Amino acid sequence: MSANTKYLLSFTAASLRLNEMVKFARLVLGNGINDLNEIKKSGEVFGSVKNRTTDREFREIKHRLKKLTQDQIEILAHEDLLSQKQMAFLGVCKHYTFIRDFTVDIIRDKALMFDYQIHESDYNGFVNGKADEHPELEAFSESTLKKAKQVMFRILEQAGIINSAVEKMIQPQILQPRVIKSILVDDPHWMKIFLLPDNDIRKLRH
Numbered sequence: 001m002s003a004n005t006k007y008l009l010s011f012t013a014a015s016l017r018l019n020e021m022v023k024f025a026r027l028v029l030g031n032g033i034n035d036l037n038e039i040k041k042s043g044e045v046f047g048s049v050k051n052r053t054t055d056r057e058f059r060e061i062k063h064r065l066k067k068l069t070q071d072q073i074e075i076l077a078h079e080d081l082l083s084q085k086q087m088a089f090l091g092v093c094k095h096y097t098f099i100r101d102f103t104v105d106i107i108r109d110k111a112l113m114f115d116y117q118i119h120e121s122d123y124n125g126f127v128n129g130k131a132d133e134h135p136e137l138e139a140f141s142e143s144t145l146k147k148a149k150q151v152m153f154r155i156l157e158q159a160g161i162i163n164s165a166v167e168k169m170i171q172p173q174i175l176q177p178r179v180i181k182s183i184l185v186d187d188p189h190w191m192k193i194f195l196l197p198d199n200d201i202r203k204l205r206h
Contacts, residue, residue: 011096017057150165
């Protein structure tokens with residue numbers, strides 16, 4: 001289960017962006033992952049509008065897509081809505097260790113204790129607890145950290161991990177067989193971002 005070691009907060013440029021992720025995934029299947037820049041230039045996803053916002057969004061979407069396996073991209077492109085959301089979220093967690101760690105260390109641990117409410121103190125405790133391990137957090141301004149929190153919870157809502165960015169109630173996760181297989185073949189530890197206990201993950205591996 002690998003991800004960028006350094007905490008990146010560039011996800012503030014784009015939330016889950018499921019529609020764009022799906023469109024790019026379908027185009028990638030026909031053109032190849034290395035042609036993403038050409039796909040963007042075609043205007044099939046963002047249209048012909050060119051500005052800094054779309055450039056930043058594209059950059060983040062590209063990073064996420066490149067973290068997915070071929071099978072995961074196919075699921076993102078063509079499977080049911082829930083599976084598509086899960087693949088988009090997998091791409092997010094693979095690229096942004098900050099979100100991966102919060103999901104595994106805080107949300108999963110709370111869910112395993114049957115505590116389904118995320119509090120402000122959970123987020124603050126997470127950031128403070130990671131300060132020594134990730135000194136780069138100190139370089140971010142208060143406004144950047146505030147926006148990161150807002151966008152992260154929006155992503156968690158859009159992915160179905162929580163019910164809403166306001167209430168922050170943890171939701172049970174249901175994974176289709178193809179989603180499970182694509183993760184097990186890739187790295188079983190990624191099942192943790194979907195809140196599965198270690199025993200369940202071990203059973204799925206055998």
